[in-house]
Amino acid sequence: MRELRAEHLTKRFGKTTALDDVTLSFEYGKIHALLGRNGAGKTTLLGVASNRLIPTSGQALVDGEPVTDNPRALAKVFCTGDVRMIPPSMCVDDLVGHMGRFHEGFDAKRALRLAKMFELDVKAKTGALSTGYRSICQLVMALSLDVDYLLLDEPVLGLDAAHRDLFYRLLMEDYLERGRAVVVATHLIEEVATLVERVAIIDEGRLLMEASADELRTSGYSVSGRAEDVRAYCEGLEVLGIDELGSLAMAYVQGEPVRERLTDRLDVAPMSLQKLFVELTGKGE
Numbered sequence: 001m002r003e004l005r006a007e008h009l010t011k012r013f014g015k016t017t018a019l020d021d022v023t024l025s026f027e028y029g030k031i032h033a034l035l036g037r038n039g040a041g042k043t044t045l046l047g048v049a050s051n052r053l054i055p056t057s058g059q060a061l062v063d064g065e066p067v068t069d070n071p072r073a074l075a076k077v078f079c080t081g082d083v084r085m086i087p088p089s090m091c092v093d094d095l096v097g098h099m100g101r102f103h104e105g106f107d108a109k110r111a112l113r114l115a116k117m118f119e120l121d122v123k124a125k126t127g128a129l130s131t132g133y134r135s136i137c138q139l140v141m142a143l144s145l146d147v148d149y150l151l152l153d154e155p156v157l158g159l160d161a162a163h164r165d166l167f168y169r170l171l172m173e174d175y176l177e178r179g180r181a182v183v184v185a186t187h188l189i190e191e192v193a194t195l196v197e198r199v200a201i202i203d204e205g206r207l208l209m210e211a212s213a214d215e216l217r218t219s220g221y222s223v224s225g226r227a228e229d230v231r232a233y234c235e236g237l238e239v240l241g242i243d244e245l246g247s248l249a250m251a252y253v254q255g256e257p258v259r260e261r262l263t264d265r266l267d268v269a270p271m272s273l274q275k276l277f278v279e280l281t282g283k284g285e
């Protein structure tokens, strides 16, 4: 199977274990979400997968080949963080030229077209861009590359609602036309929830779960109503968490709703990915 695979990856920075024996695959041809709270290890995982960081142990493989010091495997991968290494005095249009020289198959015309769509000033120095436009600059470059594995680290950091919308639309178009693997590392779960097919959640360097977005959504549900009714309903069930507000409560329960326990005083709804994530990682965003 074509995939970008992390195999027993561990990465330590001094006493900090950023990744702890993570085994995980990003299948070719799918959009993946890599979810995790601040400091969970997302950037580190993408860094090792793109050979920007050397793992303490384990390895990252692209279509079965290790990425470490392997130009052929690495040519198939691009991680947006790589653009951060560009000198700040370089203008956006020089960066377009630079990308063309260093990445085979880079589509400079597309990059300039995307820059225009995002209203990115191509004469601006990359170091002088605002946070949002810095993200846009990275996305413009990434979406103009002809790589099989595109790793987007917090792609919408600082983007306003209209630009986020444009990005998600372009990502979908790219996916439909190109069919590559895209990994979106983010905290904005609900925004990517409808786009992604697979979801991996990491917490404190460990893989908590990996499943299809549909599997995750149907792995639990919420039940709400008067607190005493909700508590009675939940007895003996696998409850991820309960939010109480005054006399009302909403519980997040794993598995299928128990029909016999449901009354017209209780409402059942599908679990949101955001809520599942918050309950699984134990602490709210």
Ligand SMILES: Nc1ncnc2c1ncn2[C@@H]1O[C@H](COP(=O)(O)OP(=O)(O)OP(=O)(O)O)[C@@H](O)[C@H]1O
Binding pocket: 013, 016, 017, 018, 036, 037, 038, 039, 040, 041, 042, 043, 044, 045
């Ligand atoms: N170069 C480094 N030196 C020391 N510690 C580091 C380094 N890079 C990452 N870490 C630590 O490794 C852990 C994982 O960091 P990482 O940046 O991978 O998390 P993240 O999930 O991307 O977080 P965020 O969502 O906040 O960007 C954190 O505790 C971080 O402080």
